[in-house]
Amino acid sequence: MAPSTPHAYPGPAPVPAPAPAPAPAGPTAAELLSFALRTASDPEIVDSLPLDPQGRTWIRLDGPGGSEAWLIGWPPGTGTGWHDHAESRGAFATARGRLTEHSLVVRLPSEGWRSLELAPEVDRGRRLDAGTGRAFGEHHVHEVLNESTREHAISVHAYYPPLPLIRRYSRTGRVLRLEQVEHPEDWQ
Numbered sequence: 161m162a163p164s165t166p167h168a169y170p171g172p173a174p175v176p177a178p179a180p181a182p183a184p185a186g187p188t189a190a191e192l193l194s195f196a197l198r199t200a201s202d203p204e205i206v207d208s209l210p211l212d213p214q215g216r217t218w219i220r221l222d223g224p225g226g227s228e229a230w231l232i233g234w235p236p237g238t239g240t241g242w243h244d245h246a247e248s249r250g251a252f253a254t255a256r257g258r259l260t261e262h263s264l265v266v267r268l269p270s271e272g273w274r275s276l277e278l279a280p281e282v283d284r285g286r287r288l289d290a291g292t293g294r295a296f297g298e299h300h301v302h303e304v305l306n307e308s309t310r311e312h313a314i315s316v317h318a319y320y321p322p323l324p325l326i327r328r329y330s331r332t333g334r335v336l337r338l339e340q341v342e343h344p345e346d347w348q
Contacts, residue, residue, distance in 0.1 A: 185321075187225040189295035192318040193251035195224045196293050199231070199316045200255035209233050211312050221316070228322035234259065234313040239305035242329040242336065246270070246299065250319040253293030257313030261286050261294065263302035268336075270299055275337045288315075301329065301336075 187195070199205055199221065209219055211233045223229030228248075234257070242262075247270075252259075266282045288294065293316075296302070306313040326347075328340040 187223075187227055187318075187320050189249045189251055189297060191224060192227060192249065192320060193253065193293055193295040195227075195229070196251045196253035196316040196318050197291075199229070200253040200293070200314075201291065205231060205316075206255045206314055209314060211235070211314075221318075223318045223320070225320065226322070227318050227320040229316065229318040231255075232315050232317060234306035234315070236306060236308045236310055236312065240303050242301060242303045242331050244268075244299055244301045244327050244329075245319055245323055246325045246327065248319040248321055248323050249295070249297050250300070250317065251293060251295040252288075252304070252315050252317040254288045254290050255314040255316060256290050257306060257308060257311050258290070259288045259313050259315055260305045260307050261288060261302050262305075263296075263300065264336075267299055268301060273338065275335060278334045278336055280334070 205221070209231050210217055213235055215235065216238055217233040219231045221229035221231055263284050263286075264278065264282045265284050266279070268276065286294070304315075323344060325344075326342045327338060328342065330337045330339050
């Protein structure tokens with residue numbers, strides 16, 4: 161009997177390190193906020209917006225990296241109502257006046273519901289004076305208001321990817337109800 165030839169058994173195959181998460185396509189929420197703050201501080205751009213004493217006015221702007229951007233005028237006492245921007249991240253900055261944002265700090269299911277009862281601790285509020293702003297991620301549910309009784313407010317908003325839709329909600333106490341889904345052709 162011939163001696164057997166020893167076989168080398170390679171140990172377990174090395175496990176490759178996980179690939180880093182891909183960078184988000186387009187501008188980040190922080191980059192959108194930087195754009196909104198920079199644009200809100202430009203008096204030439206802000207002064208280009210015609211203001212209406214009764215209703216909100218807006219002008220579409222060229223946002224960074226393929227984002228959608230808007231300059232919006234808010235007469236006293238106007239607001240957006242509760243809404244979200246679907247899969248878009250975004251930011252806004254106040255150029256003139258003061259805006260109030262009410263938001264929810266919980267991520268809602270993006271589909272499959274018509275009405276939800278919210279827990280008591282999910283509400284947040286903030287005031288954004290001229291020169292301040294905020295960024296937010298996907299599915300951010302909020303309402304933005306000009307609570308002044310005398311002064312217009314003006315703000316700059318940016319979203320990426322460009323808004324695929326806006327979901328509008330009504331709210332009674334702790335109950336949030338999906339009322340309407342708007343598509344770009346509804347507001348452009």
